[in-house]
Amino acid sequence: MSETIETWFDQPLVFTIAARHVRGRFVRLGPVLNTIMAAHSYPPVAERLLAEALVLTVLLGSTLKADGGQMTLQAQTGGGPIELLVCDYRGGELRGYLKFDAERLAEAGLDPTLFALFGEGFLAITFDQEATNERYQGIVPLEGASIGEAAEHYFEQSEQISSLIKLAARHDAEAGCVAGGMLLQHLPEGEVGRDRLHVRHDVPEWEHAKAIGATLKGEELTDPAISLETLAWRLFHEDEVRVEPGVTVSRGCRCSTDYFAGVLAQFPEAEQRDMADDQGKIVVDCAFCSRIFPIALEEIATHH
Numbered sequence: 001m002s003e004t005i006e007t008w009f010d011q012p013l014v015f016t017i018a019a020r021h022v023r024g025r026f027v028r029l030g031p032v033l034n035t036i037m038a039a040h041s042y043p044p045v046a047e048r049l050l051a052e053a054l055v056l057t058v059l060l061g062s063t064l065k066a067d068g069g070q071m072t073l074q075a076q077t078g079g080g081p082i083e084l085l086v087c088d089y090r091g092g093e094l095r096g097y098l099k100f101d102a103e104r105l106a107e108a109g110l111d112p113t114l115f116a117l118f119g120e121g122f123l124a125i126t127f128d129q130e131a132t133n134e135r136y137q138g139i140v141p142l143e144g145a146s147i148g149e150a151a152e153h154y155f156e157q158s159e160q161i162s163s164l165i166k167l168a169a170r171h172d173a174e175a176g177c178v179a180g181g182m183l184l185q186h187l188p189e190g191e192v193g194r195d196r197l198h199v200r201h202d203v204p205e206w207e208h209a210k211a212i213g214a215t216l217k218g219e220e221l222t223d224p225a226i227s228l229e230t231l232a233w234r235l236f237h238e239d240e241v242r243v244e245p246g247v248t249v250s251r252g253c254r255c256s257t258d259y260f261a262g263v264l265a266q267f268p269e270a271e272q273r274d275m276a277d278d279q280g281k282i283v284v285d286c287a288f289c290s291r292i293f294p295i296a297l298e299e300i301a302t303h304h
């Protein structure tokens, strides 16, 4: 074991417990999270939700092979105060935002349930594998106590993989927003190329690992004094655990003048002229990072 593996902020820790056919990862986001949040002014409830969703996005997205694939997490509201939540991950680059009705969100209180936030909403998880041009999307109801629990249902239903997901977020004056999470999964024995229909759900070694994982506290995930490696040892010390650092996460937004010009080019020209200001420019702001792009009509014309 290398002595340099510790991992504190913005870099996942990947671990495997071979004897129990269990794999997992931890991540704690700090500086990246504050960069993402700084582009918006979210009330505490919205910030915590987005922070947990971003952690979940890293936990899931970083399972992609490093070949330019993308993972997108989108929560579609069922009439709740959170109207939309979108996060995506691509090669270590993370971004996300949410839209909400401020008045209704305030009415939901300080610790709303998932239902109070989204109503009868849905969580869509999409994996785009660029190398093979494969796209896989699973959609599950936004049910359970947290967005992490909804994601557990995704793995259970779409991939037949038993999973435990823990997410936590907090905000304090010193560190700003800090959020952490753990993904723990039971790998079907000889997982590659095997028919997963026959996965048993009463596997004792998985039940044991899951019970241990369930003791992990939110405060541990967001405590900057505990490294992710320490967390792994603390939980699974009775087993042989192999750990390795994951890809460092940064805030990455793929917005550009060219991108928005391409989107606007799909509107009829008359509508484009209506949208333009006196200088013949359409001003667009990126929902993810809040950057503002004045796009000239001539620029849009080059995209036809």
Ligand SMILES: [Zn+2]
Pocket: 253, 254, 255, 286, 287, 288, 289, 290, 291
């Ligand atoms: Zn952007």
